[in-house]
Amino acid sequence: MMDKLTASVGTALDRFIAQKQEQFPYATGELSQLLRDIALASKIINREINRAGLAGIEGGAGAENVQGEAQQKLDMIADIRFTRALSKGGETCGIISEEVDGIIDTGNHHAKYIVTIDPLDGSSNIDVNVLVGTIFSIYRRRSPIGRPPTKEDMLQQGTEQVAAGYVLYGSSTMLVYSTGYGVNGFTYEPSLGEYFLSHPNMQCKEDGEIYSINEGGYNTFDEGLKEYITACKDREYSSRYIGSLVGDFHRNLLKGGIYIYPSTSKYKTGKLRLLYECNALAFLAEQSGAMATDGYQRILDIKPTEFHQRTPFYVGSPKMVEEAMSFLQGKKHKS
């Protein structure tokens, strides 16, 4: 029996998913198929992103999403692609998407899973050729099979996730996900149209020397957070901020570090969304030995009340997150 956490580098994603399914005798294949549906859509988006400049699909779509943010053309394309792949795949009964206000009913009322997704996070970076990402969570539906998805299906606490992951459309495209048995990273080989295992059993370093935060809001930060940032500077830590959540998260997962999007004067409850950004990354963080809080409580323990609710987000190496929290809560002062 293959070790539950590792497989050989180079294993194709399809084969990896099949191997993992073999380890769960009661698995009936729906989750495996759902993961394949997401991988398929990501390959299509990857192609669209890489040709955006030539295909005239960069820039704003002239519309706003439910957040009141200017939608990019690729935001719309990505939302359509993922919704279509998940609907046609048949394993998803409902979707919450950053780009859409209410529940997307896929019509698959006999499906047992729901998906929350940010189809293309950081899309405003595309015009300047900076990496973007897709972030997703998968939950079991709570309502009876055979009916449309309900609000209760979609507003589940992060601890209920059965799987979560992200796609990073960067210098290479990667799919990183977990089904609760560790985090594995797959790198896309466009010439073969397949993902291959490149980062088995990803583990976050306990501590780090990289801090990622938009210091433009410094003057409006909590005093404790200001003290923590000053402590990072006194130690001459590296400040690294891409402005694309998936990129900042992925780098800090590999190298050790902390990403912070705090409460600010513009975003009193933080900018990032709980259901389709923070919960997924918090699940991956905890599966890789990292930590994710809102500055006071575990992200995965937050009980959602609204589809698009926001939360402050402190995620990364546990020692860094713990220290930032102690400063934020006034329990620690600059030494």
Ligand code: P6P
């Ligand atoms: P700011 C992109 O819009 C995003 O949602 C994340 O990907 C990113 O980390 C953050 O917002 C950047 O926000 O306020 O620093 O531009």
